[in-house]
Amino acid sequence: MTLILNNDEIQQALGVKDCLELMEEAYRELAVSQAVNRPTSHSYLAHSLPEATYSFKSVDGGVRKFGVLALRVTSDVVQNKGTGDMVRLEKLPLAGRGQFLGLVQLFSVETGELLAIMPDGIIQQTRVGVTSALGARALARDNSELLGLIGTGGQAQAHFRFLTAVRPIKRVKIFSPNSEHRKAFAARMERETGVPAEPVDNAREAVKNCDVVCTATNSSRPVMKAAWLEPGMHYNAIREFEMDEAAFEKSDVVAIHTRFGGIQHYLPPGLDQDLPGVRREKPRDWSRFPEIQDLLVGKSPGRASENQITFFLNNVGTGVQFAAMGYCAYRAARQKGLGKEIPTDWFLQDIKP
Amino acid sequence: MTLILNNDEIQQALGVKDCLELMEEAYRELAVSQAVNRPTSHSYLAHSLPEATYSFKSVDGGVRKFGVLALRVTSDVVQNKGTGDMVRLEKLPLAGRGQFLGLVQLFSVETGELLAIMPDGIIQQTRVGVTSALGARALARDNSELLGLIGTGGQAQAHFRFLTAVRPIKRVKIFSPNSEHRKAFAARMERETGVPAEPVDNAREAVKNCDVVCTATNSSRPVMKAAWLEPGMHYNAIREFEMDEAAFEKSDVVAIHTRFGGIQHYLPPGLDQDLPGVRREKPRDWSRFPEIQDLLVGKSPGRASENQITFFLNNVGTGVQFAAMGYCAYRAARQKGLGKEIPTDWFLQDIKP
Missing domain, CATH: 3.40.50.720 (NAD(P)-binding Rossmann-like Domain)
Structure with a gap:
């Protein structure tokens, strides 16, 4: 079964100690060539609203020891607001009932299967906070x-x-x-x-x-x-x-x-x-x-x-951070029985891609 | 609702004429700067099987006129088989009951929402065949x-x-x-x-x-x-x-x-x-x-x-092809009532990512 989590469940699942431990492990794996990062890419299209652009962002990274590769995507409409020096960029909540789309998808490095899909909100905040904490612990x-x-x-x-x-x-x-x-x-x-x-x-x-x-x-x-x-x-x-x-x-x-x-x-x-x-x-x-x-x-x-x-x-995000925190949420959610499930089979095929 | 399709449904949904028309439109949109491509990336990790590697491939591209951006991913374990000059690379069917994972995900350019998830098998064959046919029609x-x-x-x-x-x-x-x-x-x-x-x-x-x-x-x-x-x-x-x-x-x-x-x-x-x-x-x-x-x-x-x-x-694939054929399958499946649905809300959040 493929696990679907929401932010509340992820918040429940992520323990402070586990996050710190798994993130540290991920970096140690990176240091011995057992983790991989692909840099972030943004694809853009014009949007129908004034001064607005559709922005699709993706990044991936995996940690062999955890058996997962994480793909993080955000699908946003951004708009320039204000004038002159005061122009700032805003993400518009145009999805659903005034919501946003940002997802972390976890794939199994051993089988290729899609293990989980979860929103990126809590994961995103956590990955940055945890990395800063590891920096502070070192310095x-x-x-x-x-x-x-x-x-x-x-x-x-x-x-x-x-x-x-x-x-x-x-x-x-x-x-x-x-x-x-x-x-x-x-x-x-x-x-x-x-x-x-x-x-x-x-x-x-x-x-x-x-x-x-x-x-x-x-x-x-x-x-x-x-x-x-x-x-x-x-x-x-x-x-x-x-x-x-x-x-x-x-x-x-x-x-x-x-x-x-x-x-x-x-x-x-x-x-x-x-x-x-x-x-x-x-x-x-x-x-x-x-x-x-x-x-x-x-x-x-x-x-x-x-x-x-x-x-x-803590300059730039990486896929490995999403792999570590996504795996942390996934593992704990499985242990605690959190989340919804859909058949993994829905995302598989007999055709060799 | 987010639509989940399988290869049979996609095969039913894709009409020859529609495929040719939408693919041509997509290329015409590309010619007037209303479509975007991100090049394919592969991320690799070592796999536990001998001579095997985990390979995660992704590409994206969108066409404004269709209102979609498509992300295509494959999550494969590949293995070298044979020896010497006869070495060939094989994808191993390790997912589910001897299956593979390749997905096309369609995102709305207008709202950011996840519109559909579908396997890439039929889409992949179709996008290549259709582009070749457009080449033949021109030449x-x-x-x-x-x-x-x-x-x-x-x-x-x-x-x-x-x-x-x-x-x-x-x-x-x-x-x-x-x-x-x-x-x-x-x-x-x-x-x-x-x-x-x-x-x-x-x-x-x-x-x-x-x-x-x-x-x-x-x-x-x-x-x-x-x-x-x-x-x-x-x-x-x-x-x-x-x-x-x-x-x-x-x-x-x-x-x-x-x-x-x-x-x-x-x-x-x-x-x-x-x-x-x-x-x-x-x-x-x-x-x-x-x-x-x-x-x-x-x-x-x-x-x-x-x-x-x-x-x-027909040298290299592009995200725009997946956007065109994915949209073609999505539009027809909606008209014909094909596929399963899950709440779009499952993939949204209030947190600004």
Whole structure:
């Protein structure tokens, strides 16, 4: 039977400890050539709404030890909103009753079968949060007790959950521009994790005196200044443009998630300009930075002293992350009897493809 | 509701005329920048069987006019069989009860929703046969009456069906190495299409005096000699290596399916040699040949006289073909009430991915 999960079931299925363990295993497998990544590709078509584009994104990756390859796809309509400097890209909830489509499909490496289909929402937040936590476990001071978190969305939630799991964090300072959001977020996360959380009035305040700082926003402009980095601090970013460029120079140890592949963009041939929402950021040269698996297997040095500033940039997603977290959800859902089933046979054929 | 189809239903749904019409429309849309292709990628992992590899292939493409983007994936275990010069690659039927997994998934360009999931077997044969037929319609003599066909597999079947639909073919000569196969194939296709079919003893005999010749095999060695090309003949190949290289020079007009993208291969990083079954053929330079849509919209000249030899090489598959044929099957299945349904909602989420 092929398992169909929803986000609630995935949330129930994913245990913090399992996520950290399986993600670490996945990176270790990658380090010994037993995992594979295919870079993300985007295909675009014009959409009937003004300033809107259909965007189909896919990435895949597999981990032999788990016996799975994961394909992650998103099928989105994106639209430019605002004018001039204030243009931002929005995903439009045009599917179903104001919903979105993002899926992780798990295939068996041993038989080829389709094992599971699940939405990517929780998996996506989790894979980023867990990788950041592994980065922090490799680089942050063991005695880190104060966490500063900028952001209150799904990514911030995952980062709160997983960063507090890898270090003895006693308090979290929270900032986001909307004071209601940060208040509600702090209360919710404190309730969920038992770690005291306190909303603060600005980013500077959220960062000050922290052992670990994390920006978990969807901002394409810096929300973290290099000048705020303090001796002994570990800083984690989830987007390339969340922090001052100078953070690279000011940090004593810098590591990234992956040097693997830039995003490949495909437009209809012969278009003489990009469609709205097609953003082809110039890929940065990552070659000089160690990757997460280099830290995990000891190929690259981590923190050497209490006073160093360390910086983990969780720069680009990979298929291997979806394989690890998808497998984690699948395995636990099977154990707990979660989800719906449809016959695997529906997705098989006698014709040799 | 999301539609789930099987190969029988797809076979029922796909009408010859509709397939030809929609595929032509798709190419015309490609010619005016309203369709998109993403090149095929293969991701590989080691498999537990000897000389075997897990191979995950994916490609996507969309046509705005049809409102769909198609994702085609195959999830295969391939194994090297034989020794020395006789090594061949086989797909192992390890899924379900000795089956294979190949799927076409259709996504709505307007809403992002998952419209349908279907096996790729019939779609795959059809997309190749239909494109070859469009090539023949553009290049073969109008009065073509004798077709020579080499091959008796699924591709040969599709080519019999669609080539006889675009020219007034009165007789088909069939060759394949196994005499039982060619007898049974000829009888079956004659019954199905009403066009007389005659098995012959060798490839030379199958080609002689024909107006149209088609090789539809899975051979990686030439089964068609350039010396056999006769004035006025149209030749169609479905693989780059089915015919003598000299066929390019001997033909007066040569066109190909697509110049688009080579296959991208992804292996686990750090492997110092390829896994079994990873075949990275050096891409040929296609830049000097016109593509099918150039012929269809009159951008490139077709046949100029009755005596010219024309050659259509249906070289590489594209996502747009899967979008066109997948949409064709989906539309007809909806009209005829074929297939099973599952709630579209199962594949949607409130979380913005």
